[in-house]
Each structure stands twice: as C-alpha cells, then as structure tokens.
Amino acid sequence: MSIVARHDLHFLVHRLSRGFPLSDMEASAISHLPIMLKHVEAGADILREGDPASEACIVLEGLVCRYEIVAEGGRQIQAYHIPGDIPDLAGLHLQTLEHNICALRPSIVAMVSHRALHILIAEHPQIGARLWRETAIDAAVAHAWVSNIGRRTARARMAHFLCEMLARYQALDLASDTIPCIITQLELGDSQGMSVVHVNRVLKSLKRAGLIEMRGKNIRIRDQVALQFAGDFDPSYLHLSEAVH
Amino acid sequence: MSIVARHDLHFLVHRLSRGFPLSDMEASAISHLPIMLKHVEAGADILREGDPASEACIVLEGLVCRYEIVAEGGRQIQAYHIPGDIPDLAGLHLQTLEHNICALRPSIVAMVSHRALHILIAEHPQIGARLWRETAIDAAVAHAWVSNIGRRTARARMAHFLCEMLARYQALDLASDTIPCIITQLELGDSQGMSVVHVNRVLKSLKRAGLIEMRGKNIRIRDQVALQFAGDFDPSYLHLSEAVH
DNA sequence: CGCCAGATTGAGGAGCGTCAAAATACGTGG
DNA sequence: CCACGTATTTTGACGCTCCTCAATCTGGCG
Numbered sequence: 114m115s116i117v118a119r120h121d122l123h124f125l126v127h128r129l130s131r132g133f134p135l136s137d138m139e140a141s142a143i144s145h146l147p148i149m150l151k152h153v154e155a156g157a158d159i160l161r162e163g164d165p166a167s168e169a170c171i172v173l174e175g176l177v178c179r180y181e182i183v184a185e186g187g188r189q190i191q192a193y194h195i196p197g198d199i200p201d202l203a204g205l206h207l208q209t210l211e212h213n214i215c216a217l218r219p220s221i222v223a224m225v226s227h228r229a230l231h232i233l234i235a236e237h238p239q240i241g242a243r244l245w246r247e248t249a250i251d252a253a254v255a256h257a258w259v260s261n262i263g264r265r266t267a268r269a270r271m272a273h274f275l276c277e278m279l280a281r282y283q284a285l286d287l288a289s290d291t292i293p294c295i296i297t298q299l300e301l302g303d304s305q306g307m308s309v310v311h312v313n314r315v316l317k318s319l320k321r322a323g324l325i326e327m328r329g330k331n332i333r334i335r336d337q338v339a340l341q342f343a344g345d346f347d348p349s350y351l352h353l354s355e356a357v358h
Numbered sequence: 359m360s361i362v363a364r365h366d367l368h369f370l371v372h373r374l375s376r377g378f379p380l381s382d383m384e385a386s387a388i389s390h391l392p393i394m395l396k397h398v399e400a401g402a403d404i405l406r407e408g409d410p411a412s413e414a415c416i417v418l419e420g421l422v423c424r425y426e427i428v429a430e431g432g433r434q435i436q437a438y439h440i441p442g443d444i445p446d447l448a449g450l451h452l453q454t455l456e457h458n459i460c461a462l463r464p465s466i467v468a469m470v471s472h473r474a475l476h477i478l479i480a481e482h483p484q485i486g487a488r489l490w491r492e493t494a495i496d497a498a499v500a501h502a503w504v505s506n507i508g509r510r511t512a513r514a515r516m517a518h519f520l521c522e523m524l525a526r527y528q529a530l531d532l533a534s535d536t537i538p539c540i541i542t543q544l545e546l547g548d549s550q551g552m553s554v555v556h557v558n559r560v561l562k563s564l565k566r567a568g569l570i571e572m573r574g575k576n577i578r579i580r581d582q583v584a585l586q587f588a589g590d591f592d593p594s595y596l597h598l599s600e601a602v603h
Numbered sequence: 604c605g606c607c608a609g610a611t612t613g614a615g616g617a618g619c620g621t622c623a624a625a626a627t628a629c630g631t632g633g
Numbered sequence: 634c635c636a637c638g639t640a641t642t643t644t645g646a647c648g649c650t651c652c653t654c655a656a657t658c659t660g661g662c663g
Binding site: 184203208235 | 426447454491502503511549551
C-alpha cells in the first residue's frame with residue numbers, strides 16, 4: 114500500500130466521478146494538480162483549530178479525523194476521512210476552521226494550495242460543482258451523525274456507524290466485509306459519544322449476536338443486512354453512487 | 359411582521375454579504391430571482407425525505423427545521439432555519455435529500471427553481487462562491503452539534519444551543535437578548551437529544567442560576583456571557599461576520 | 604522477557620428516560 | 634366574558650443506560 118507510484122489522486126477522481134463520469138480533460142486536470150505529499154505519523158495534527166488555511170489536504174492513504182476538544186474535557190471526533198476525502202475542503206470558502214484534523218494512523222495526504230484549486234474550478238466549472246457536492250455530502254453525513262448520536266441507543270448507534278464505514282470503503286473497492294482500517298475502542302467512543310467501557314460492551318453484544326467479529330485488529334461484518342437493521346441504516350445519505358443532473 | 363412589502367430577499371442578501379459586501383449588481387440579481395411565495399402553516403412539511411427536488415426554499419419569515427424520524431420512534435431535529443437560510447440548498451447538487459423540512463411556526467418561504475439558481479451562479483460566480491460558503495457553514499454547524507450532543511451534559515448542551523440561536527438572530531438584528539421565535543420544550547428535546555421532562559429540568563436549572571428567564575413564551579438570555587461559559591460556546595463556527603478572501 | 608497501549612471485566616452510582624398526573628396557557632365558540 | 638378542549642409545561646417517582654473508577658488481561662514490540 115505504500116508504493117509511491119500509487120500515490121496519485123485516483124480516489125479523489127473516483128469520488129468526484131460518482132454518478133456521472135468526469136471528462137478525460139477534467140480527470141486529467143485533477144490528476145495534474147500541483148500537490149505536495151506529506152507523510153503524517155499516527156496521532157499528529159495536520160491542521161489546528163483556528164489556523165488560517167491557505168491549502169487543503171486530500172487523504173491518499175491511512176485514516177484521518179476531524180475532532181474538537183470540549184470544555185468538559187472530552188474529545189469529540191466529528192468525522193472520519195478515508196482515501197479520496199478532503200477533510201478541510203470547507204476551508205476553501207471559510208476564513209478559519211474551528212476543528213482540528215489529525216491522522217489516527219500513519220497516513221499520506223496531498224497538500225494543494227487554495228490558489229490551485231480556485232484556478233482549477235475557474236477553468237473547469239464542472240469540477241467546482243462536484244467539489245461543492247462534496248461539501249454538501251459532508252454536511253449530510255454530519256446531520257446523519259446528529260440523528261445517530263442524538264436519538265439512537267448505544268448499540269444501534271455503533272451498528273449504524275460500522276455500516277457507514279464499511280459502505281464508504283466498499284464504494285472505493287477497498288473492502289468487502291471487513292473495515293480495512295484499525296479504529297481503537299477509545300476512538301470509537303470519542304466519535305459516538307460514549308465511554309470506552311461502554312464501547313467494549315456494545316461490541317461484545319454485537320459479536321455475541323453474530324453481527325460482527327474481530328479479524329485481528331479489524332472489524333469484520335458477518336451479517337451486513339442484520340447490522341444495517343440493528344443500526345437503522347440506510348446508505349442514501351452517503352450519496353455514494355448517485356447521478357448528477 | 360407580515361406586511362407583504364417586506365417579503366423580499368434582504369435577509370438572504372444580508373447573509374451572503376457577510377464579510378465582504380456583494381456588488382450592487384449581484385445584490386440586485388439575487389433580489390430579482392423569480393420566486394414563488396409560499397405560506398406554510400405550523401407543522402406542515404415543506405419537503406419530504408427522498409423527494410427529487412427541483413427547487414430550493416428560502417426562509418423569509420417564521421421558523422423552519424430539518425428533521426429525521428429514526429426507527430426507534432424518535433424525531434431528531436437536525437437544524438433550525440431562520441430568515442435568510444436556505445434549508446435545502448444542498449439539493450442543488452444532490453439528487454435527493456434524506457431529511458424532511460417542515461415549518462415549526464407559521465412561516466413564509468420563497469421557492470426558487472434550481473434552474474434559476476444555476477443561471478444566477480453562472481452569471482455571477484461570486485454568488486456561487488457565497489452559496490457554496492453557506493453549504494460549508496451548514497456543515498460546520500452540524501459538526502458543532504455533533505460535539506454538543508456527543509460530549510456535553512444536558513445543561514451545557516442546552517446553554518450552547520440557546521447561545522447559538524441568539525447569536526444567529528443577533529446577526530440579523532432580530533434580537534438583542536431574547537430569542538424571537540417560540541421553540542417548545544418538545545422541540546428543544548428533539549433537537550438536543552433529550553426528553554421533554556429533562557429539558558424542563560435543565561431550563562429550570564438555568565433559570566434558577568439567573569442565566570435565562572421566560573418572557574411570555576420566549577426565552578430571554580439574562581446573562582449572555584455566563585450562558586456562553588456554561589455552554590462552552592464560541593460563535594466562530596457560525597461564521598457570522600468573517601471576511602471573504 | 605519485560606513493557607505498554609489497548610481490550611476486557613466488575614462494581615457502584617449519576618444522569619437522564621419513561622410513565623403518569625397535575626397545572627397552566629391558549630384558542631374557540633357560545 | 635366565560636366554558637371548554639387542546640397543547641404545553643411542570644412535577645414526582647422509579648428504573649435503566651451508560652459513566653466512572655479501578656483492576657486485570659492480552660497482544661505486539663524492542
């Protein structure tokens with residue numbers, strides 16, 4: 114997975130092509146964006162709250178998250194970002210971002226200057242529309258998280274979350290039944306609004322029910338349909354494969 | 359408040375002008391959008407989950423919310439929309455929206471066809487950027503809600519939410535210390551992920567502490583600074599007044 | 604082989620949900 | 634202007650979910 118030759122932007126192109134393919138010229142324009150590769154070690158921040166951003170980062174490999182520290186002492190992970198995602202795309206239109214972005218695992222990201230992106234968008238309005246769509250999807254996912262955390266029991270919440278992660282990796286052809294990244298139980302808790310202890314118990318319950326199992330440090334979904342049912346999961350909000358009008 | 363002559367898009371223009379004013383031509387182009395006014399009664403849906411949308415609605419008066427019904431039976435209100443907001447702006451780039459939009463109070467909205475918006479954006483790219491920014495802010499607010507619901511106690515969560523609503527109305531010059539819309543305790547609970555009973559107790563606690571008081575059916579913030587402290591509130595994420603680059 | 608991050612388990616308690624009832628406000632028609 | 638039906642608020646009692654604290658266990662690695 115770490116061969117330099119593979120470090121291109123094909124996951125991003127793939128994402129933006131969802132629904133309706135980009136033209137060769139557009140795909141090529143994206144691939145030729147002036148990027149700077151950055152290897153980030155696990156736990157390292159990529160962007161800090163309040164930084165005036167002048168560039169965006171595209172996840173190429175690894176696992177990145179957006180998080181915030183709240184006064185009462187806890188960390189809240191607001192989103193996970195997998196290859197092809199642009200965690201700080203919103204920074205293109207906002208002065209500052211009010212969250213941190215960090216790598217949870219050793220990761221590789223591509224840094225692109227906002228200037229380059231603005232030029233790209235000006236020359237290829239269609240790409241601008243697709244990127245705007247990404248911002249909209251980001252919001253849709255966040256809203257789904259609000260519902261998940263606000264109104265579902267811990268068990269259903271966890272099931273829903275696991276379904277989301279699996280579906281996103283499946284859309285990239287990076288998974289069939291196993292979530293290919295390692296997420297610790299502490300991280301699961303910090304994203305789903307529960308304590309590590311309770312995460313552990315909920316996972317145990319899902320294992321006992323035959324819905325999931327551990328495969329080394331990864332989580333394998335043994336019964337995706339049942340898990341989706343347990344989590345009241347409908348993948349529509351991820352907009353993984355819809356057409357563009 | 360219901361004089362027809364006031365039913366223009368000035369709140370929207372105001373929103374989009376934040377940070378750096380729009381040109382007269384741009385402001386005028388927005389004001390001349392072909393809109394259809396729609397009076398919506400309290401409780402009526404404006405958009406249903408999964409509707410293939412071909413138009414967007416701009417809130418002119420009243421209070422509108424985005425919500426979802428989860429399997430376990432509860433309603434989760436994901437966002438409140440006040441005058442100048444476009445609750446379903448994301449629909450401009452997504453096939454379908456996976457949430458409902460309804461009026462919580464008698465409201466007036468302006469319906470605009472996506473076609474008209476696309477033309478507007480094509481002719482005024484700057485307006486497109488500002489609308490894109492709105493999508494980004496929508497996502498930022500949703501992420502703040504994730505943190506709020508996921509990691510704060512009921513009391514801090516409520517304080518944070520009240521600060522948010524007040525700040526948004528203040529930015530429109532529609533409030534000084536009183537949230538000018540009525541939100542029932544049931545609605546507060548459905549948005550903050552708590553039961554009506556607990557909402558009532560939390561509000562009581564905030565009243566006893568002298569942070570808020572009731573003014574008829576409205577909530578008046580008696581000590582905004584203290585309430586912000588109690589809710590660990592920092593308005594940055596609302597991006598109410600920042601410059602555009 | 605020892606160390607350490609992460610996982611697991613137990614016990615006890617706080618926060619918050621549920622159920623149920625009463626109180627209050629609000630709109631409507633007489 | 635009052636009577637009445639409905640929506641909302643308020644309060645109490647009780648219990649479940651989930652948190653905290655704390656200890657033990659496991660697997661990976663130098």
